[in-house]
Amino acid sequence: MRRGTNLPRMGGYNQMVVIDEIRRAPDGVSRVELAGLTGLSLQTISNICGRLLTDGVIVEGEKRSEGLGKPRTMLHLEPSAGYALGVHVDPVAMTIIVVDLDGEILEKRVVETPVGAENAIAAIVTTAEDLLDRSGILRSKVLGMGVAVPGPIDMDTGRVVRPPLLVGWDDVPLRDALGEALDMPVLLEKDVSAAMIAEMWQExxxxxxxxxxxxxxxxxxxxxxxxxxxxxxxxxxxxxxxxxxxxxxxxxxxxxxxxxxxxxxxxxxxxxxxxxxxxxxxxxxxxxxxxxxxxxxxxxxxxxxxxxxxxxxxxxxxxxxxxxxxxxxxxxxxxxxxxxxxxxxxxxxxxxxxxxxxxxxxxxxxxxxxxxxxxxTVGEHVGAVGAASLVLDDAFTPRPSGLLAGARRS
Ligand SMILES: [Zn+2]
Structure with a gap:
């Protein structure tokens, strides 16, 4: 559990703590429960939730009563408040998906992996653009792209370093190449790590x-x-x-x-x-x-x-x-x-x-x-789902400073 702080200057952090808890509660969570989960006062929770409701990041759902108290309104994330692209580069095929904030797959395409990194990058860019066009999602609502690739990866520079099973990939600056071509933040992760992240969300x-x-x-x-x-x-x-x-x-x-x-x-x-x-x-x-x-x-x-x-x-x-x-x-x-x-x-x-x-x-x-x-639990597209959840995790993980550069919705 992540504890919030009632200091006013930590408002951005507290907001992320609240969103994170709402996101981790598939059946919704009430303001009173949020106060208990985060350690924030009920007043602080009410203020943050009011702002998030106005911004359309969360929505009020059903009312639920427990015991004799008055029924509590459940809060949920608004799935259409943001989107992420997920890409899995595998020696056999590349899977490209678009997910909403709930991680629901809205668009998906599987293409045979072309030989050589340049061709693969071009195919990812074209497919991603096409899927976004088809879905009608506003670009301003796309938080970023997560990419799962076979390792080893140089995380500092965002480079894929000669993965033994990908022919023609010799120290490829994949993160920057995709980020520049698509003009959005790109996160890289090893395929198995991305898959584990996705499985942990589901199971x-x-x-x-x-x-x-x-x-x-x-x-x-x-x-x-x-x-x-x-x-x-x-x-x-x-x-x-x-x-x-x-x-x-x-x-x-x-x-x-x-x-x-x-x-x-x-x-x-x-x-x-x-x-x-x-x-x-x-x-x-x-x-x-x-x-x-x-x-x-x-x-x-x-x-x-x-x-x-x-x-x-x-x-x-x-x-x-x-x-x-x-x-x-x-x-x-x-x-x-x-x-x-x-x-x-x-x-x-x-x-x-x-x-x-x-x-x-x-x-x-x-x-x-x-x-x-x-x-x-996730199935064969686990790499792409995991890659997309990297973006969602990064956007909603509470930390005192900085989220995805350029894609922040405060
Ligand atoms: Zn061996």
Whole structure:
């Protein structure tokens, strides 16, 4: 909980504290409750809410009575008071969305990721402009754009530094390039961190516990959070777990070892296995990530259809990943693990039960407390939703000075 202060000169900060509490109460919150939550006087709360109502940032909803007291009016955010763009750049596809203040997706488009950063930037700009035009949203109401990309990222300069899976991305000043082209504030985040942020908004159990998010896209990564705060590391690049060895006899990794968790759960490994076992024809094209992704869809459909070979490929990977998850949950004493990312919805039917089964026999800290294993709550667009929530979080996180430069609605 964030406590306010009754000092008049902190009005801007207090206002943000109030908005933040309203935003975190999906069923609405009354003025009296706000006073209790923030430590601000009822008079201060009434003044702030009056201003926010006049500005159209919040609205009054239903009246609710508790006990004998007079019914209290619930306050909600006005979803159309502001908007954010969210972009997820993945080796296979780029997802661009427009959300309102509630995080509701109003517009969405998925485009195949072009080769090279320049082409990708141009495609993001064109798509974002087009989605805003279609939605009819006033540009002045757009708070900014959040972009989720594979790491590593240089957060100080907003540069994407040679992500291994994005071909033609060599130290790209992505934040400034998009900010200049679109004339709006742009925030960058690692894909797995953005995904974790989105999942925590949707699944309250993740935000309460010591949580791990396992991201399954063209590559894998993990994010850690404790009590709703992401543990992002000194340069916000935490979570590069790809070379954790989970099976000494597993598939050969580019690092020279066998059975790293990344190669054990990568779409390319799934597809190679499917070809060698005759589920996919030897002529299957795997020239670019989108080809591999399409082949993965065929394999997953075969598994869903009951093909034992396909099921075995997915379950073997799940058991290897479960070994890694055991190490990670024991390492940070996690009590909840969520899986998600672009590949997840196709894999989960066979993957999730196998992970749960394997973990039940492994995690040592299960003696101390249960470890809950969940599938994604947000779904396959989690990267883009997380990217958009970066903007909303940044705009509404109370801090004594400064919000998103140039997009502040005081
Ligand atoms: Zn490796």
């Amino acid at each position: 309250v159990r993740l935000a309460r516990g010591t949580a791990i998010f396992f991201y399954m896209g063209f590559g894998v990564a993990v994010a850690f959070a404790h009590g709703g705060e992401l543990l992002a590391g000194s340069s916000r690049n935490a979570g590069e777990v790809g070379h954790l060895i989970v099976d000494g006899d597993g598939p050969l990794c580019s690092c020279g070892n066998r059975g790293c968790i990344g190669v054990s759960s990568s779409p390319m490994t799934f597809v190679d296995e499917a070809i060698s076992r005759g589920i996919l024809p030897e002529t299957t094209v795997v020239a670019i990530p989108a080809d591999v992704d399409r082949a993965l869809t065929v394999l997953c459909a075969a598994a869903e259809g009951g093909d034992e070979r396909a099921i075995d490929i997915i379950e073997t990977s799940a058991r290897r990943v479960a070994h890694g998850i055991t190490i990670l949950t024991d390492l940070v004493d996690a009590d909840i693990v969520a899986f998600g990312g672009p590949c997840w919805s196709r894999l989960q039917g066979r993957f999730l039960p196998a992970v749960r089964e394997e973990l039940a026999t492994r995690a040592t800290l299960r003696e101390m407390h249960p470890v809950e294993i969940l599938g994604s």
